[in-house]
Amino acid sequence: MAQINKSSEYFNTKLYSGTGSAQSITGVGFQPDWTWIKNRDGTDWHILTDSVRGATKELYSNATNAEATNVNQLTSFDSDGFSIGGASETGRSSNNFASWNWLGANGTASNTDGSITSTVSANTTSGFSIVSYTGTGSSMSVGHGLSQKPDIVIFKNRDAVVNWGVYTDLIDGSYDFLYLNQTNAKADSGSYSASANTFSFSASSTVANTSGEKVIAYCFHNVKGFSKMGTYTGNGNADGTFIYTGFKPAWVMIKRTDSAGEGWNIYDNKRNTFNLVTQVLTANLSNAEATAPAGADVIDMLSQGFKCRGTHGAINGSGNTYIYMAFAENPLVGTNNIPATAR
Numbered sequence: 137m138a139q140i141n142k143s144s145e146y147f148n149t150k151l152y153s154g155t156g157s158a159q160s161i162t163g164v165g166f167q168p169d170w171t172w173i174k175n176r177d178g179t180d181w182h183i184l185t186d187s188v189r190g191a192t193k194e195l196y197s198n199a200t201n202a203e204a205t206n207v208n209q210l211t212s213f214d215s216d217g218f219s220i221g222g223a224s225e226t227g228r229s230s231n232n233f234a235s236w237n238w239l240g241a242n243g244t245a246s247n248t249d250g251s252i253t254s255t256v257s258a259n260t261t262s263g264f265s266i267v268s269y270t271g272t273g274s275s276m277s278v279g280h281g282l283s284q285k286p287d288i289v290i291f292k293n294r295d296a297v298v299n300w301g302v303y304t305d306l307i308d309g310s311y312d313f314l315y316l317n318q319t320n321a322k323a324d325s326g327s328y329s330a331s332a333n334t335f336s337f338s339a340s341s342t343v344a345n346t347s348g349e350k351v352i353a354y355c356f357h358n359v360k361g362f363s364k365m366g367t368y369t370g371n372g373n374a375d376g377t378f379i380y381t382g383f384k385p386a387w388v389m390i391k392r393t394d395s396a397g398e399g400w401n402i403y404d405n406k407r408n409t410f411n412l413v414t415q416v417l418t419a420n421l422s423n424a425e426a427t428a429p430a431g432a433d434v435i436d437m438l439s440q441g442f443k444c445r446g447t448h449g450a451i452n453g454s455g456n457t458y459i460y461m462a463f464a465e466n467p468l469v470g471t472n473n474i475p476a477t478a479r
Contacts, residue, residue, distance in 0.1 A: 138261040140362045143464040146239045146262040147362075149387060149406040150217060156229030157222040164217040169240030169257050170266060170354065171210060171218050172197070173225070174417050176232045176407070176425040180225040185210040188244055188257050188266045189352060191218075195292050197316050197400075197419045203294040203350075234407060234417065234425075236387060240266050249279030249333040256281035263357040273347030277336040285330050286355040287365045288461060290316060291344040293351050301343035303328045303335075306367055307393055307459060313343075314391060314459075316400060317420050322393040322459075356461065364462045367393070372454025374431060376444030383464035385437045389419065390450070394457040398450040401433055403442075405465050411436040412445055437465075 140146060150164045154175075169187040174180075182197040191212045192205050208221035218235070220226045226233065240257035247256045252272060258265035258281030265281040271293075280286060291301040300316035303325060311329060312322040327338045327345075335353070337345040344351050358364055364381040371377050386405045392398035400419035407415040407425070412434045416426050428434045434446045442462065444452035451458065 140261060140359065140464075143362055143383070143386065143466065146259065146264075147386065147463040148237050149404045150235045150237060151406050152233050152235065154227040154229055154231045154233060155222065156227060158211070158220065159222070159227065160214060160219045161217045161235065162214070164235075164237050166237075166239050167213055167215050167242050168218060168237035169213065169242060169259075170238040170264075171213070172236045173210065174234050174425075175225060175228060176234055176415075176417070178224075178228060178231055178424055179422045180228065181422050182419065183209055183225050186257075186266050186352065186354075187213050187240065187242070188255060188268045189294070195294070195352070197300065198422050200297045200299055200317060202296055203292075234404065236402075236404070238262075238264055240264060245281070247279035247281055250277035250336070252276050252278060254278045254280075258282055261359075263359040263363055265355045267353040267355060269351055269353075271341070271345040271347055271349050271351055273340040273345060275336075275338045276345065277334040278353070279334050280330075280353070280355045282332075282355060282357060284332050284357050286335065287357045289330065289335055289356070290354040291351060292353075293343060293346060293349055295349040296342065296346065298342045301341075303330075303344075304365075304459065305330075306365060307457070312393075314393065315420075319397050319399050319420060321396045362464050365460065367457060367459050370444065370449075370452035370454060370456045370458065372447050372452060374445060374447055376446065376452045378438075378443045379441045379460065379462075381441040381462045381464070383441075383462075384439050384466045385442050385462045386465035387463045388435065388437070388442055388460060389462075390458055390460045392450060392453070392456055393459050395449075401450055403435055403437070405437060411438075413437055413442075
């Protein structure tokens, strides 16, 4: 696997302000293959668009809705960012927006590693792929295009009003699932599994394997110095749990797994440029950005990981268990990296 010297060439947060009209958003640093946009100032839905399904095809992390086409949302993926049409969810006048951008392959390939053929945009360097396929309603496997088993796969049935599925074996070693659009606790998955080449379902699944229905999957595995997905246990203390990632994080998403009621909190290094990191957006809610008070859902982003500074059950309840995804601002490996410093 190639070495990542500059994390922002594979993942980057880009903030911008809406004008109510079409505009091109530049400064991402690459042509993204997956862009996730949220209005920070309003209760507009999260807009998720990828290059495999195509610009104008949108999904919503906070809702069960099937895929919709909107020519006034994200209209193209460009060499240094993306263009929008000025619709409220991505371009409302005088509102501020966060966009989170991942690089795939800037192209697609047909993958026949599984029992059915998939269409894949895979970046084996950064451990990220986008996979499109059609469910069979029975036992099947799907090629994901990566060079090792994905640690987390996020699924959405594009044709049906059903939950988003987040499947992983990081929590307790067996395969579990959560819903990205809900606050449910983790539950055991009896049908999902994954390998270095494929992920599989042994039976029908409304989330990811209904006969004749199209599915999109976002696959991730850990890459030293760039991405880290894992679990931790909270201590209920303002001098909270430290989670070692091996890099200075640029983006972190956290979800409690042992009990229902807590959502998917998202933090990044552009909305807060210094510690404490208090600006929170939530993947399963359309809420505007919240500023968490000290002692609540706040973290520090440090040179080798992040530290919970709040005692709230969403990120650091005593004895509670959590899953997280993190992507690097600066890697601690490579030949072209900027030294990781404290904030």
